[in-house]
Amino acid sequence: MRRRITALVGLGLAIVSCSRDEAPAARGGEKTAAPPAAAAPSKALAAERIDLLKELPRCEVEHRGRLLDFGGTQLPARGFASALAEAPPSIDRGGDRFERLFSRETLLDFWLDEPMDSVSVTVRVHPLLAKWLYVTVDDKRLGAQKLATGETRSLNFTAAAAALPRGRHRLTLRFSGAPRASKEPIADLDWVRVGPPLKSGESYAAPTLADVVSDVVLDGVPKRSIVLRPPSVVRCFMRPSPDAKLRLGLGFWGSGRGTAEVALVSDEKTPRVLSTRKVSGGDGGSFVPLSLDLSPAAGEVVGLELRAVEGTRGGRIVFGDPIISRASAELPQVPPARTVVMVVLSSVDRGRIPPWGPTASMPALAELAKHSAVFSAHRAPSSVPGASFASLVSGVTPAVHGIERPGDKLRAKLSTLAETLKEAGGRTALFTGVPTGFEPFGLNVGFDVFETFSPVADVPATEPLSRAQSFLERELAAGGTAPQLVVVQLRGGHPPWDLTREEAALLKPAEYNGILDPxxxxxxxxxxxxxxxxxxxxxxxxxxxxxxxxxDAALAKQDAALAKLVAMLKAKGAWDDTLLVVTSDVGLGSGPEIPFEPLAPLTEDRLLLPLLVRFPSDALAGKEVTLPTTSAQVAFTVARAFGLEAPPGAGGDLFARASGVAALTGDVDVASADRDYSARLGAWLLRGAVGKTPRLCASDIDPACINDALDQRPSAARALWLATFDAVAADARRAAPLGPRVRAELNPETLAALTVWGDLR
Structure with a gap:
């Protein structure tokens, strides 16, 4: 997932270029093992498969209402709270898993696709210290019941006139009676059902995760299955790719027969039934193979529903081994590279550089675009420049690498792309003119050569490119065969601008008398x-x-330096097997807020970035890519081009995306800064802060997110929130063994550079 400057020593203003050759990679603490070098990439990778059984904790289950299962899973519907690395503490009671509650109040958000004329809430609870349970929906009280300490019961709460409209609602469970000073658990909670009132005396068999997943053998064939009592629905949200297929075996478990359906539901369209099948159980019962094309919903945010429509009492509809996979058995993979050059321009307005903007003043970028794949939906993982850059060189999100706010430092135990390549025998170098990439922030680790060029020093802003060119010339002249990674971090469009007063005087507007000085x-x-x-x-x-x-004028000079580097690679015969990446850390922003904020709002004008990738041998040259991508995928692609194991959770190969291969069920792209987040899935954006109700908007028609559709688009809202919660939980699990987030200790040189940069006063 993607996220979020405190000065710790005295300020010093004298600074020159700082260089460190053969920089050691050692850091405090034991780091996670670097992935081993792999063989040279093959022409294709095996296509991924998604097991719906593994995704089930993030799906919705309905049986006579919506079930919220607390038994051993981390429920994502809890007042938009942040996900944790592990599920809350749970306890076994008679074979059922209960969550142990310590808080007196539990908030649960749920959505209705259709209005509900009357509503009841059923709660299965085992009280410990709590004496009473109060239940409200949308702050309207449904009732209160006295609890019998130590007795597990299912309690029903029904209001006489409690109609609920379509959209989002909040259920609140309040426990009282426990001693206020106590830190002991107050109750154990199994599940909550929200639905129409149950008939008097009617029993309810809750479809918990343990209940609906089972090993089923039909006609001698075993399958791990989802098993549902009719009428029931399992609904999993996704954004299918054009080549996505659902494969499963349908059956009936028990004597009798039933009807199974597979359907797609969304906010914009009426439900689409993909298949309806009659299935029979008993001695002659067997699995009926089913393969369904999901391409009619390609690019849409939909709920895939497995429905047990009706069936003989006591039996269950079986969905055996439900797998989503690709129609093709193989995926294209990035061509191998010997040299990778990554050029990162700081704070660039994408609309002002080629090929998105004018080409005359930046001919090198314009020419490069003709030989590159152009990614038009590329997005930063954070509005914090250092966080975004760290994701580029590590392949993980800000929550994992630890730079979530200005002043954070890379986690010491994290192995970066540079370290992985070094362990495989490669050469690495980083040349940076951006203070947030200086040594105190930990981004130097793993680089054989690390050089910084402070904006305080009297050196051109193009010096990092010039030094990178010299490094590559020496490496190529040595005649070795080791792969080499060169990262160049440039000022880009960020001040101070490397222009003389005379050059600035020629710029628009004429006779300028404003406040800005280069x-x-x-x-x-x-x-x-x-x-x-x-x-x-x-x-x-x-x-x-x-x-x-x-x-623009500052970028024009950097464009000229880039042209020299490319010309050198061609002259040395190294261009054909070079992978060249040109991108940015964050966007400039369109105003009215003052730009270059170290912790800017997560708006799309700051998150949408340029990305040009020139693959070896000009593969996919001139291809415009509209599929969404993010910074961690750059590191993934570089690793695969070197034949290395890619960082986990990086989101896939840019070459596959450029070849038209979309994420199988739609990857949510979560950008974050401190406690704020902005998640993208297709055209939908979910923006908010941890613990607060977010806003949902369609970025293609409302990029400023002015009109909140959270309540009007229940399918999109659930899909975005569930995916966001899952991504945050996955990041929390990856970050847990890496230790806590650490603040950088700034030396005088870095303090001076950050002051001129505008981040410190």
């Missing part, structure tokens, strides 16, 4: 951001015109 631009804009009054935290229209002109 050398002091970062300091000036930083001081404005610190103004107490919001009205004072802005710049005028002429200032915006000059800022963009300075941005």
């Amino acid at each position: 050398r002091r631009g970062g300091i000036i804009l930083g001081a404005l951001r610190d103004k107490a009054k919001k009205a004072a935290r802005k710049i005028g229209e002429d200032d915006w015109i000059r800022l963009r002109a300075l941005h």
Whole structure:
């Protein structure tokens, strides 16, 4: 997932270029093992398969209402709270798993696809210290019941007039009676049902996870299965790829017969039934193989429903070994590379560089675009520049690498892409002119050569590219065969801008008399951001015109330096097997907020980035890629090009995306900064802060997220939140063994650089 500057030593202003050759990789603490080098990449990878049984904890289960199962899983519907690395503590009671509650209040969010005329809530609970349970829906009280300590019971709460409209609702369980000073658990909770009132005396068999998953043998054939009592539904949300297929075996467990359906539901369309089958049990019962094409819903956010429509009493509908896989057995993979050059431009407005913008002032990028795959839906994992850059070089999200806020440091136990390549015998170098990439932030680890170029020093902003070119010339001249990774972090469009006063005077607008100065631009804009009054935290229209002109002029010089590096690679005969990446850390932003904020809001104008990938031998040259991608996939692709094992959870190969292979069921792309997040799935955005109700909007028609559709689009809302919660939980599990987040201890040189950069005052 993707996320979020405290000065720790005195400020010093004298700084020069800092260089470290053959930098050691040792750090405090024992790091996680680096993935071993793999053989050279083959032409294709085996296609992925998604087992719906493993996804079941994140699916919805309905049987006479919606069931919320607390037994041993981490329920994602709890007041939009953040996911944890592990499920809450649970306990076994008579073979059933109960969650142990310590809090007096439990919030549960649920959505209705259709209005409900009357509602009841059933709670299976084992009280410990709690004496009473109060239940409300949308702050309207359904009732209260006295609890019998130590006795497990299913309690029903029904209101006489409790109709609920379609959309999102909040259920609140409040326990009382426990001693206030006690830190002991107050109750054990098994499950909660929200649905129409049950008939008087009617028993309810809850379809918990333990109940609906079973090994079933029909006609001698065993299958791990989802088993449902009619009428029941399992609903899993996804965004299928055009080549996605559902394969499973249908059957009836027990004597008798029943009807099974597979359907797709969404907010925009009426339910689409993909298959309806009669199935029979008993001695002659067997699995009926079913293969269903999900391409009619390609690109849509839908709920895939497995329905037990009707059946003989006591029997169950069986969905055996439900797998989603691709129609093709193989996936294209990135061609092997000997040299990888990654150029990261800081704070760039994508619309002002080729091929998205004018080409005349940046001919190198314009020419490179003709030989590259152009990714038009590429997104940063954070609005924090250091966090985004760290994901590029590590292949993991900010929550995992640890740089979530300005001033955070890379986790010491994390193995980066550079370290992995070094252990495989490769050569690595990082040249950075961006202070948030300096040594105190831990991003130097794993690089044989690490050089910094402070904005305080009297060196050109293009110096990192020049030094990278010199490094590559030496490596190529040595005639070795070791793979080499060179990362170049440039100022891009960020101040201070490397322009003389005379050069700046020629820029638009003519006769400019505003506040911006090329050398002091970062300091000036930083001081404005610190103004107490919001009205004072802005710049005028002429200032915006000059800022963009300075941005473009600075990039033009860096474009010329890039042209020299490419020319050298061609002259040395190394261009054919070079993979060249040009991207940015964060976007410039379109205003009215002052740009270059170290912890900016997670708006799309700051998250959408340029990405050009020139693959070896000009593979896929000129291809525009509209499938969504993110920074961690850059590291994944580089690792695969070197024949290395890719970082876990990085999201896949950019070459496969450029070849038109979409994520099988749709990858949610979660950007974060501190406690804020912005999740993207297709055109849908879910934006919010941990523990607060988020906003849902369609980015293709409402990129500013002005119109909240959270209650009007229940399928999209659930899909986004469930996927976001799952991504956060996965990141928390990966981060747990790496230790706590650490703040950087800034040396005087870095403090001076960050001051000129505008991040410190």
